Amino acid sequence: MKNEGVVAAGEEEVGKNSTEDALNEAFTKDIPSSIAMAWTENNEDAVDIKERSLSHEQPQDPIYLSGSVLCPNGFEHATQTSGLNGNLNQGTTNSKHIFLCLALHRRKVTRLKMQQNRTCGDGWDMVPFDYALGGLTGNLNQGTDGKVIILCYTKADDAADEDVIYDIHLQSSRPPDNELPERPDGLDGSSNEDATGGKAIYLALKRPGSVPVPVPV
Numbered sequence: 014m015k016n017e018g019v020v021a022a023g024e025e026e027v028g029k030n031s032t033e034d035a036l037n038e039a040f041t042k043d044i045p046s047s048i049a050m051a052w053t054e055n056n057e058d059a060v061d062i063k064e065r066s067l068s069h070e071q072p073q074d075p076i077y078l079s080g081s082v083l084c085p086n087g088f089e090h091a092t093q094t095s096g097l098n099g100n101l102n103q104g105t106t107n108s109k110h111i112f113l114c115l116a117l118h119r120r121k122v123t124r125l126k127m128q129q130n131r132t133c134g135d136g137w138d139m140v141p142f143d144y145a146l147g148g149l150t151g152n153l154n155q156g157t158d159g160k161v162i163i164l165c166y167t168k169a170d171d172a173a174d175e176d177v178i179y180d181i182h183l184q185s186s187r188p189p190d191n192e193l194p195e196r197p198d199g200l201d202g203s204s205n206e207d208a209t210g211g212k213a214i215y216l217a218l219k220r221p222g223s224v225p226v227p228v229p230v
Contacts, residue, residue: 080147108156133165159208
């Protein structure tokens with residue numbers, strides 16, 4: 014159920030004609046109230062993501078979740094094996110389309126983890142997402158009956174090359190454990206875990222020395 018009070022209050026305080034007003038309205042309306050306004054107002058990651066989106070700054074994040082098939086300028090879709098289309102909710106119904114966009118040349122990403130809460134912890138950042146236009150909340154299973162799955166990452170500009178994740182490949186077969194994201198909550202590594210009808214989609218992390226990513230045919 015949408016928080017009508019919050020939306021109405023926002024509409025009274027500001028006009029509706031500016032870009033910022035439109036994005037604020039979408040942000041308030043599209044994120045479910047169960048997650049919702051208390052988190053977005055008090056969580057530093059969410060506030061930072063919102064401010065950067067409204068300012069139209071060139072994004073500096075190396076990973077981004079898009080609510081459409083188009084990735085933002087400077088990003089590329091994660092590669093995927095045959096049979097996958099890039100949508101992390103592929104196969105589910107009434108769910109959000111969520112695409113993994115990468116710009117791993119921006120920063121050296123050293124670790125990635127999948128967890129069931131939004132508190133990533135010291136040294137970690139939550140992967141930003143398209144809340145303004147795509148209505149995303151950061152949950153890879155958004156709109157499904159599956160488990161809540163949040164992506165977090167670490168970066169270190171002085172990291173040794175062998176420690177850097179240079180690619181994230183989507184595949185339907187389970188990769189070796191050392192190529193899976195960390196899973197402190199016991200998740201199985203699939204972005205569709207427990208989602209009815211969802212394809213098994215694993216995020217395979219590629220570092221120097223990994224098996225080369227197969228080219229889709």
